[in-house]
Amino acid sequence: MTHLRKMMLEELQRLNYSESTTRAYIRTVEDFARRFRCSPDRLGPEHIREYQAELFKKRKLSPATVVQRLAALRFFYIKTLKKAWGIAETPYPKQGFRLPTILSQEEVARLIDAALTPFHRTLLMTLYATGVRRAELTHLKVGDIDSQRMVIHVRGGKGRKDRDVMLSPKLLEELREHWRRFKPSTWLFPSSRQHTGVTPITTKVVWYACRQASQRAGIQKNVHPHTLRHCFATHLLEAGADLRTIQMLLGHRDLEETTIYLHLSERHLSATASPLDLLKRKDELPQDG
Numbered sequence: 001m002t003h004l005r006k007m008m009l010e011e012l013q014r015l016n017y018s019e020s021t022t023r024a025y026i027r028t029v030e031d032f033a034r035r036f037r038c039s040p041d042r043l044g045p046e047h048i049r050e051y052q053a054e055l056f057k058k059r060k061l062s063p064a065t066v067v068q069r070l071a072a073l074r075f076f077y078i079k080t081l082k083k084a085w086g087i088a089e090t091p092y093p094k095q096g097f098r099l100p101t102i103l104s105q106e107e108v109a110r111l112i113d114a115a116l117t118p119f120h121r122t123l124l125m126t127l128y129a130t131g132v133r134r135a136e137l138t139h140l141k142v143g144d145i146d147s148q149r150m151v152i153h154v155r156g157g158k159g160r161k162d163r164d165v166m167l168s169p170k171l172l173e174e175l176r177e178h179w180r181r182f183k184p185s186t187w188l189f190p191s192s193r194q195h196t197g198v199t200p201i202t203t204k205v206v207w208y209a210c211r212q213a214s215q216r217a218g219i220q221k222n223v224h225p226h227t228l229r230h231c232f233a234t235h236l237l238e239a240g241a242d243l244r245t246i247q248m249l250l251g252h253r254d255l256e257e258t259t260i261y262l263h264l265s266e267r268h269l270s271a272t273a274s275p276l277d278l279l280k281r282k283d284e285l286p287q288d289g
Contacts, residue, residue, distance in 0.1 A: 004041060006031075015079070020135050020203070028072035041081055045089040048073055052090065058253040063093045100230045101221050102264050108231055111210075114217035120209035121197055122178045127206070127225055129171040131232035131250055133158065134206040134225035140188040142179070146209050147172055155252045195226050234264045 005026065012022045033040045035045055035054070048070075055061045055069060070092055077083045103111065108128055115121035126137060136157050144153040150172070151164040175188075182195045189205075191197035206225045214223035221227075233246050247258040 004039070004080070008076055012075070017200055018135070018158060018160065025067065025072035025075055028069045029076050029136060032073060035245055040076065041074065048090045052093075056093070067092050078149075099260070101223070101227055102234050103219070103221065103223070103231050104240045105218075105228065105235060107219055107221075108228070108235075110217040111213050111223065114213045115209065116212045116216065117180065118178070119189075120213065122174055123189065123206055123209045124213060124228065125171055125174050127210075127228040128232055129168045130154075131229050131236075132165065133229065134203045137206055137225075138189060138200045138203055142184055142188050144188065145172070145175060154251070161184075161251060163248065163251050170249050189286045230264070233258070237261050237265045 008029065009022065012025060015198060017025070024076075029040055032043070032047075032051055035051055036043055052066060052070065052074075055066045061069075063248060066077070070090065070098045074085050077085050099184070112121055112124050112128070115124055120130065123137065125226075126132070127134070131150075132151055139156065140152070140154070144155065145167065146153060146164075147167065150169075152167050152196075152272075153162065153164055155162050166232050178184075182190070184190050184195070187200040189195070190198045191201050191205075192278055195201075203225075210223050210225050220245045229250070236246055236249075238244070243255060243258050243261070246261065247255050250258065252258050257263075
């Protein structure tokens with residue numbers, strides 16, 4: 001481990017960044033240094049601008065991904081090197097607003113039924129039943145399942161915040177069967193081929209489970225683990241749950257993050273009349289006899 005990498009890692013850990021963000025930030029700085037074949041502390045704004053242009057033009061990365069890469073470099077220069085960072089010199093790209101993909105309840109059922117293995121089926125059911133992020137899913141422990149209160153404790157979620165989510169009776173039955181199959185002792189979803197490892201599965205396993213099930217189910221939409229989180233929230237809203245409750249279950253810091261599901265809810269869209277339907281046009285008025 002290089003001295004700079006060690007310094008950055010220690011600073012990320014000191015500021016309590018999540019494991020996934022830490023990995024992404026470290027990878028970005030390493031990629032930046034490889035691009036110019038130079039130690040990153042010897043690179044400046046002109047190199048960052050060139051790197052940003054390459055991410056867009058050659059690598060065809062999305063604006064959101066480029067923003068994350070720039071955030072990693074910004075952290076490195078400001079927090080690790082204690083140097084100034086001029087936003088005017090390296091502005092963040094504008095991000096478009098795109099609604100996420102949503103599956104119908106029938107499609108979710110097909111997805112779960114098409115899981116490659118029972119282990120994958122349990123992963124998909126847990127994602128949909130709880131709305132947890134895939135990194136949160138991989139770090140669930142056996143002791144986090146509270147069948148007395150019918151909740152699941154999500155510890156160290158995004159922003160290192162703990163929260164509780166509901167434990168569905170159907171999911172509890174599935175998790176009990178899962179425990180009888182694999183006898184996990186610490187991690188709910190252990191690694192290794194037999195799922196008996198002393199470390200949890202990686203997020204890649206969760207992504208693979210979604211991709212395989214989607215292909216086997218013949219679903220044409222782009223399905224990934226976060227899709228089931230969006231489905232969880234949207235289907236809750238359509239069933240009558242209020243936004244504040246959904247915000248707490250998802251672990252959103254701001255209610256504004258949760259309002260996106262109003263755009264996705266068929267119940268809310270169909271309940272709103274088009275202004276065209278309220279017009280009284282001349283040819284629609286009753287004719288005098």
